[in-house]
Structure formats: C-alpha cells, structure tokens
Amino acid sequence: MPPKHPLAIRWFHWLNFPLLSLMIWSGLLIYWAHDSFFAFPAWLYETTGIGFRLAEGMQYHFLFMWLFAVNGVCYVAYTLLSGEWRELVPGKDALAQAFQVVLHDLGIRKEPLPKAKFNAAQQIAYTGVVLMGLGSLVTGLAIYRPVQLAILHQVVGGYQNARNLHFLLTVGYVGFFFMHVGQVVRAGWPNFRAMVTGHE
Amino acid sequence: MSNRRSFLGFGLGGVAVIAGLRQLLNVSPHEWNEAISRKLLRPFKLAATFPAARAREPRANGQVGLENELETWQLNVASPDGARTLSLTDLQAMPHVSMTTELMCVEGWSEVVSWKGTLLRNLAPANAPEYVSLSTPDESYYVGLDLESALHPQTLLAWEMNGQPLTPEHGAPLRLVIPVKYGIKNIKRIGSIQFSSQRPADYWHERGYDWYAAL
Numbered sequence: 424m425p426p427k428h429p430l431a432i433r434w435f436h437w438l439n440f441p442l443l444s445l446m447i448w449s450g451l452l453i454y455w456a457h458d459s460f461f462a463f464p465a466w467l468y469e470t471t472g473i474g475f476r477l478a479e480g481m482q483y484h485f486l487f488m489w490l491f492a493v494n495g496v497c498y499v500a501y502t503l504l505s506g507e508w509r510e511l512v513p514g515k516d517a518l519a520q521a522f523q524v525v526l527h528d529l530g531i532r533k534e535p536l537p538k539a540k541f542n543a544a545q546q547i548a549y550t551g552v553v554l555m556g557l558g559s560l561v562t563g564l565a566i567y568r569p570v571q572l573a574i575l576h577q578v579v580g581g582y583q584n585a586r587n588l589h590f591l592l593t594v595g596y597v598g599f600f601f602m603h604v605g606q607v608v609r610a611g612w613p614n615f616r617a618m619v620t621g622h623e
Numbered sequence: 624m625s626n627r628r629s630f631l632g633f634g635l636g637g638v639a640v641i642a643g644l645r646q647l648l649n650v651s652p653h654e655w656n657e658a659i660s661r662k663l664l665r666p667f668k669l670a671a672t673f674p675a676a677r678a679r680e681p682r683a684n685g686q687v688g689l690e691n692e693l694e695t696w697q698l699n700v701a702s703p704d705g706a707r708t709l710s711l712t713d714l715q716a717m718p719h720v721s722m723t724t725e726l727m728c729v730e731g732w733s734e735v736v737s738w739k740g741t742l743l744r745n746l747a748p749a750n751a752p753e754y755v756s757l758s759t760p761d762e763s764y765y766v767g768l769d770l771e772s773a774l775h776p777q778t779l780l781a782w783e784m785n786g787q788p789l790t791p792e793h794g795a796p797l798r799l800v801i802p803v804k805y806g807i808k809n810i811k812r813i814g815s816i817q818f819s820s821q822r823p824a825d826y827w828h829e830r831g832y833d834w835y836a837a838l
Contacts, residue, residue, distance in 0.1 A: 433633070441640070441641075454731075456729070456730040457728075457730045457732050459731070459732070477729065477730065478827075478830060478831030479831060481729070481832065482652055482833075485652050485653065485656050486652030486655075486656075568660070568664060568838060569727065569838050570667075570668060570670045570671075570803050570837075570838040571660070571664040571668055571803075571838070573668060573670075573671060576671075582725065582727060583732075583733065586731055616626065619629055619630055619633055620626045620630065621629065622626070
C-alpha cells in the first residue's frame with residue numbers, strides 16, 4: 424500500500440517544526456531590542472530569559488533562516504513535481520466547503536464530510552501557511568539587506584513595515600500551530616502516526 | 624514492523640539533525656553570511672535618499688569614547704604610504720557632500736537624517752589596502768570596515784547633522800556616516816583612520832555582532 428504521506432513530505436514537515444521553533448525563538452531575541460509593534464510585558468522577557476540577547480538572536484536567526492528557507496523551497500518544489508499540490512491547493516469552492524468543515528467540527532453539521540485526503544479547511548490552512556512562509560522570506564530579506572535588496576524593501580513599505588509584517592506572520596504561525604495541534608489531537612493517533620510512518 | 628522502523632528512522636534522523644545543527648553553530652554564521660553577501664550582492668548599490676524635509680533627530684545611542692578630548696581634537700590618518708594630521712578646517716576645505724539617508728540600528732529602529740561632510744574616499748591613498756580601521760581619540764570605540772564599503776560614494780566623514788554642527792552626543796566634531804552598514808559602524812568622534820591590510824578589531828564584533836554588519 425502506498426503511504427498516505429510520502430516520505431519526503433514527512434521529512435520536510437518534521438524538519439520544519441524545530442527550524443520554525445528556532446526561528447521564532449531567535450526572532451524574539453531580536454524583537455526584544457525594539458518591540459515597537461507590540462510590547463510584551465517586561466516580566467515575560469525576564470522569566471523566559473529572552474531579553475538582552477540581541478547579538479545572539481541575530482547570529483542564530485541568520486543561520487537558521489537558510490535552513491528554514493531551503494526546507495520550504497524543497498517542500499514546495501516536491502509538491503509541484505510529485506503532483507501532491509493537487510491535494511493541497513484549494514479549489515474554487517473551497518471557502519464554502521471550509522465553512523461546512525467548521526460547522527462539522529463544531530458539531531453543528533451532522534452529516535459526514537466528503538471523503539478526501541485533505542478537506543477544504545485543511546487545504547486553505549496548509550496552502551496559506553506556505554504563502555505566509557513566502558511572506559516571511561520576503562519581509563525577512565527586506566530587513567536583512569534593506570540597502571542591497573532595496574526593491575524588496577520598497578515592496579514591503581520600508582524598514583518598520585517589514586518588521587511589523589514579519590512579526591505579524593510569526594503571530595500567524597503560532598496561531599496555526601495551536602489550531603493544527605488541536606486538530607491533530609482530535610483526529611487521533613492513527614492520523615498522527617501517518618505523518619511519521621506514512622500509514623494510517 | 625514498518626511502523627517501528629519509521630518511528631526509529633525519524634528518531635535517529637532527528638538526533639542526527641540536532642547533532643548536525645550543533646556542529647553548524649561552531650562555525651560563525653556571520654562569517655558565512657558575509658561570504659555569501661560578498662559574492663551575491665556586489666557591486667554595492669546606492670542607499671535610498673530622501674527629501675531633507677523628512678529628516679529627524681536620531682536617538683543618541685552609543686556614548687563610548689565621547690568623554691573629553693574635544694578641545695585638542697585632530698584627525699590622524701595613517702596608511703602604508705605614511706601618516707598625516709588634519710584639522711576640521713582642513714576637512715571642511717575638501718569637496719562637500721550633503722545627503723539625506725536612513726540610519727538603521729541593529730536594535731531595529733531607523734531614522735531619516737540629513738548629513739554634510741566629505742567622502743571618506745577623499746582621504747584614501749591610491750592602492751589602499753583591504754581594510755580601514757577608525758577609532759575614537761581615546762581608542763575606546765573602534766570599527767573595522769572592508770575597503771569597498773569605506774570607498775562607497777555615500778560613506779561620509781560628517782560634521783553637520785540636519786543643518787547643524789554635530790553635537791557631542793552625536794559625535795562632534797566628526798563622525799562616520801555609512802548607509803550601507805548598521806548604525807554600530809557609524810562611529811562618532813573619529814580620532815584616527817588607518818588603512819591597513821589586517822582585518823581590524825571592531826568594538827561590537829568583540830561583543831558578538833557581525834563584523835561585516837552590512838545592510
């Protein structure tokens with residue numbers, strides 16, 4: 424039986440988890456130095472030990488960004504070449520279908536959902552998070568080399584705008600994470616196992 | 624069976640990845656990134672300029688090396704060709720440049736500021752060696768630059784900020800303005816400039832920041 428999730432996708436997925444965690448952590452070490460968009464309370468920086476570590480944060484962030492970006496590019500390339508993208512990209516009725524998924528998950532809609540590898544809500548979430556990754560890459564490069572990559576810097580509306588968008592996207596990842604883990608818990612062990620072994 | 628193998632595979636793979644990442648941390652990502660930047664992002668672009676009306680007073684971060692020695696100030700310039708000493712009047716007799724550029728701090732803030740001064744390249748010897756070192760008169764703050772950034776047509780030895788002579792907290796009487804680098808390289812109250820073939824020490828690099836510090 425062919426696996427539900429191809430081995431390559433399982434690798435990209437499980438590499439992305441520690442890489443994104445490291446990017447968020449090192450990003451917070453940087454964000455601390457100028458938390459202009461949203462000021463976390465001082466006790467949060469103190470208790471988590473993420474204050475006063477800007478140099479370290481930049482060092483880690485500018486290392487793991489390469490691995491994070493390469494992993495993301497490989498994932499997208501694989502889904503395109505393998506045809507897996509057909510399962511992942513939302514169709515034209517996806518919004519209406521996703522609404523039905525939400526009703527179903529909330530217990531309002533009683534009928535079972537149509538059988539598919541990924542439902543419309545999943546397709547929107549999984550494609551959306553990849554687009555967010557592209558957004559992080561573009562805003563990140565605009566912050567990293569605002570003079571030499573002036574075009575990106577202009578596209579994202581300047582240094583502060585780029586930082587704010589970059590931060591907002593991170594908030595989005597955290598939201599995605601909690602939603603995702605919640606849904607995985609609801610779906611149960613065989614579904615989780617399929618992301619490791621490939622088989623449900 | 625295949626289940627156990629998969630879990631084991633990802634477990635062992637995960638351990639190998641973590642070990643690999645720990646190895647990666649032993650190399651300096653900053654030096655690695657510098658090498659990539661120097662390959663891919665050359666020749667250097669000009670930094671964006673703004674109408675002078677947009678200029679604001681930037682924060683006065685970084686007061687290291689700004690104590691004393693203002694009355695006896697002079698600029699010492701050294702290169703393999705020899706050494707010379709310049710007064711502010713000597714510098715102001717050189718060709719002027721006025722520009723309004725964005726000063727960007729490693730901390731993440733930025734400010735549009737107007738500057739007036741003379742290009743650092745006007746002090747460079749012909750066939751200048753690979754690096755430039757600048758330090759405050761008391762040598763407590765110092766930055767190192769690659770020659771290409773030092774000779775950039777917007778790298779300025781400035782004596783005026785936003786139409787006024789520099790105040791002490793902003794680096795009077797002469798500071799560096801280098802829009803292709805983070806603010807940490809924009810050294811205030813320059814006492815000496817040395818063109819050298821050795822990669823110079825750098826105050827913030829010694830405290831964990833990127834030596835190259837390019838924007």
